[in-house]
Amino acid sequence: MHINEWLQTIPPLAIILLVGFVIGLESLGIPLPGEIVLVSASLLAAQHVVSPVAVAGAAMTGAIVGDSIGYAIGRKGGKPLFVWAGRKFPKHFGPAHLATAEKAFERWGMWAVFFGRFIALLRIFAGPLAGALHMRYWKFLTANALGGIVWAGGTTAVIYYLGIVAEKWLSRFSWIGLLAAVLFGIGTAWFMKRRAAKAAAELESDAEPDPVSKPA
Structure with missing residues (x-):
């Protein structure tokens, strides 16, 4: 069963609490699908199942x-904590992942925490x-807040309004009409691409010297 269906x-x-809980654990350093849960909850908000403001608020609280908490754990455990985590969970905390995260911190400083919220790898590593x-x-x-x-509020707002727009469009047109429009768009793009490739080939052919003709 997909997360959205569940x-x-x-x-x-319970949806609101789950959003805050999953994103909080992910931010703490546990590899969980926080972004997927947030997107799914935002889509449910677009369907009027839950409040978009509550979804955004729970996601913000969980993230911050x-x-x-991850910062406090990392400060107490230090780098040996990452060595231990790398042995236990090599797919998420291996030496290559840690090296990438450290380079990001060296390059961006405190803003690695800010930008890390938008990158799956850094979202887990940033706090610890x-x-x-x-x-x-x-x-x-400052960077964390x-x-x-921005991440929680922006993601919720974008997915919510996209869901509202998609729902309006789907209510106006049948699935057959929508499918026909998509196929027409794909066909048009393919035709234009073929025409452009043919025109480019013709230009190259015109530019090449004629191997048969020789100067007198």
């Missing part, structure tokens, strides 16, 4: 609180690694 079977309050590298907490909290608000 979420439709539980009460709205989870990252802060910032703590392990002893980033000042006020810098971390901004990243959580």
Whole structure:
């Protein structure tokens, strides 16, 4: 069962709590599909199953609180924590993943926490690694809060309004009409591409010297 289908079977309050819980655990450093849960909940909001404001608020809270807990864990455990995690979960915390995250922190500093909210790998590493590298907490909290608000609020708003628009379009046109429009668009793009390739081939042919004709 897809996450979106499963979420439709539980009460709205449980959906809100689940969004905050999953995103909080992911931000803490546990590899979970936080973004998928947020997108699915935002689509349900577009279907008026749950409030989009509540979804965004839960995601923001989970992101900020989870990252802060991850920061505290990383500051206490240090880099040995990542070595241990790399042995236990090599697919998510292997040396290559850690090296990539460290390079991001070296390049962007506190803004690695902000931008990390939008990148799956850094979203898991940002909090614990910032703590392990002893980033000042006020810098971390600033970037963490901004990243959580922009990512959670932006993702919810975009998916919500796209869902509203898609629902309106699908209510006006039948599936057959929609399919015909998609096929027509694909066919037109293919035809134009073939025409452009043929024109380019003709230009190249005209530009090449004639191998038969020789100067007198």
